[in-house]
């Protein structure tokens with residue numbers, strides 16, 4: 080998702096999903112004639128669910144990035160066939176449903192009911208019996224151990240309570256030798272600095288982000304993967320066009336900009352400039 084799209088979509092979502100009730104919250108405030116704005120206290124997972132229950136903000140704003148993700152997953156899994164595929168945080172299913180042709184069974188899991196409904200509507204009728212839909216938080220979904228030979232976790236780590244718990248759970252449910260495709264954004268890389276500043280200012284001034292994205296570094300994610308014996312076998316590294324580009328460039332132009340700088344999924348160039356990581360890992 081482009082940073083701009085996320086922040087603006089977050090703003091829209093915050094006002095529509097976190098209704099605030101006005102009540103005199105303390106005697107001191109009441110004595111001063113002040114009213115404190117109080118909203119229901121939501122856990123992070125509820126906030127994430129609530130944000131993605133309006134999927135269009137993400138899906139429309141991030142089309143070009145989703146296209147890069149689809150193509151990279153295809154490249155990383157090319158010529159492989161799978162018994163069981165799991166797509167964690169599947170969104171509308173655009174990334175994993177094309178893999179169905181090479182898979183016996185696909186599990187689509189998402190905490191957002193509306194995202195999952197979009198994915199359900201895209202399942203080809205003749206394969207409907209081969210697709211399981213799970214509307215739950217991945218951590219806590221209690222999937223069978225060592226049961227999947229391909230696990231996708233794309234665009235999810237920034238949103239979860241604990242990235243360490245997610246990576247450990249992926250390792251638990253993946254078969255030995257399974258392929259895992261994991262995406263994350265390195266928020267400490269220079270390419271992400273303008274976004275980090277913009278996001279911090281936005282949060283401080285407008286306080287409208289429903290939740291704070293996890294600030295992950297490449298080193299941190301790689302350490303977590305190593306600890307779980309998930310060994311890296313390929314990486315596509317790229318960057319999204321700079322903030323503000325969406326004002327004058329459409330999805331197609333932004334796709335071309337990114338591909339022009341970083342190359343196609345099969346021939347990555349200028350990798351040092353990229354802070355978006357799509358990694359293929361293998362479970363030992």
Ligand SMILES: C[S@@+](CC[C@H](N)C(=O)[O-])C[C@H]1O[C@@H](n2cnc3c(N)ncnc32)[C@H](O)[C@@H]1O
Pocket residue numbers: 080124127128131137145148167168169170171174188189190191194215216217218232233234235238239240
């Ligand atoms: C940024 S979208 C990415 C969707 C898709 N994977 C893609 O790359 O286009 C994140 C998705 O993950 C889901 N999600 C976030 N945290 C989750 C969790 N803990 N368990 C299950 N789904 C989660 C959201 O509802 C949302 O659909």
